[in-house]
Amino acid sequence: MHLYRQGELTLIEVNNDFARLVMTTHGASVLSFAPRMDDGRLQPDLLWVSERAHYSGEKPVRGGIPICWPWFGASSEPGLPAHGFVRNMTWQLMSSDSDDLGRTRLTFRIQSNAQSLALWPYRFELTLDVFVGSELTLTLTTRNLDSKAFTVTEALHSYFSVSKASEVFVTGLGNSECHDKLADLPPYRAEDVLSIVPPLDRVYLQQPGQVQLHDPGLKRNIEIEKCGAASTVVWNPGAELVGGFDDMDNQAWSKMLCVETGNVLESQVVVEPDTPHVFSMHLRAKPLA
Template identity: 30%
Template structure:
């Protein structure tokens, strides 16, 4: 059992789900071992930054809705018939490798090495997630190809952000990026992204810096070692059919995801590692 520094406890739901509860001078946070899933991060003096519905569920064999699901080692539909969308990492318990703390932050490392438990997946892929919970949130996902064959990887830190009202929210930083929506590539709009209906886009932007402005605060997201940013809001009709969400929740959430997706696929040689990272900060 990994020892816990002051301000960090390992707790458990009645269902058996284990989670870290973090209380640090810089922030409050919660992170589940199931899916290495962050469900709460709130810098001291701020409102919660990460969205989670009041109707949230904590399944033991599928993903938690909201928070920051880890889509890995593939994003979207699998190229292998019979495998779930968005990979297996968000559906399984990770191993808690280390927890440390200093005056600035709490650092949590979790690892996943269980591709053999996913029938039909032929690759030996290793994942390590390192999260720095402080005044800012730093998330780094390392993928290592431990097999002999090349490993194709698409992935996303599928972050649900808490916004005051999606109708008054805009995203900047992607004005000059082409994007794919409903399977069609679209030219860059040259304008900030605003929302008046379902939005599901993959923007091709290398190492983008995006800013979410909901009229009450601004959140900066720096995407590193990625060539894509996913922007998603399901809007009312889809939200009403999603587990772990209320019909009205679409108004208070927005996903801006650090990703390698669609054409931005990484091919890892045997023994090599690729890392992606997100830096999240309330401005």
């Protein structure tokens, strides 16, 4: 494991027999994951990070896998940050070791403090376990340190690197409940295959199963498994909306697609003081047949 600085942030690099991973303690956000081929060379990165991303610590890095918690999307209260506040907090690296499979395991933690309590009046502890093997597993554990239950929505906001956004597609969404955030439509039953036509912002509820991102240009499928989560979000701003982001180039939308895992909208989770809530995401890349 190697630690270094980029801008104002601390970055952590893991190079093992299985893969190379880079993440930052700012938001405990994974910024890069590239599995190794049989000959030891790295495969193309699964994740996308904007070339114009900020490393100042004043806002989350645009790309990788930010953590959205304790709410996803806009807050119900005006003036609070979108997607919660933990993606813009510094997490503590608690340990780095190897598990029984030889994977590198990193454990990060944050707890409520005066800053968080001013935004959200509950005491909590979050733990993120990162397992770096030929596949990547992230496990987020929420512990309620308060005397009363609280409710959260949450997501691992994964930005995937793609050959061309308009030529990839996502499968595994069939029979879930689709909420199209860009169209004035009631929720509807989703079809299994989603062709990507940006701009796109869709939330799929009642969707606990695996989804796959198919990329003919890169000749790979990215399989996304979840446990303890029942929502998938697919987002790409397209040429029409990308200009609203100062940390994305106007053409950047064509090289990324967000396929996010979590519990959002009506899939909110009630966390009792004595019952930790755990959800995880598991990523693997497979060559197209």
